[in-house]
Amino acid sequence: MAQEAGMFTVPETIGSVLCCKCGILMQPNAANMCAKCLLSEVDITEGLQKHVVIIHCPECESYLQPPRTWIKTQLESKELLTFCIKRLKNLNKVHLVHAEFI
Known part of the structure; x- marks a missing residue:
């Protein structure tokens, strides 16, 4: 037209x-x-927590999930990575695409 x-x-x-x-x-x-x-x-990580204290028991290979729960997981496992990420504050403000141990 x-x-x-x-x-x-x-x-x-x-x-x-x-x-x-x-x-x-x-x-x-x-x-x-x-x-x-x-x-x-x-800095895309500005405002995000970069460090968190995680208590580990070497005898039973468990990690303290406050206040009183201990979770058993292998070193560098998917479960441990999930546990560590959930301990970080302010991650609900971002969209996490990829995470891995370095």
Whole structure:
């Protein structure tokens, strides 16, 4: 219909900008920074608890789940990772995608 009226449509394209820190060509975003520079500037863990005390009994291989419960789990197991993550506060404010022991 638009072509019949002597009009034509131009497909929209996304422009490019230079990263304000390193100068590489990239698609624009709110910060006008590439992903690498953005990661170096922004701490995505800000406001999240980074340390928690976990009490371990080496004799029975159990971990204290306060106030009085002890859970048995193997070192570096999925269950231990889940236990550790649940002990961290403020994780309900973020969407956890991946977790592993390092």
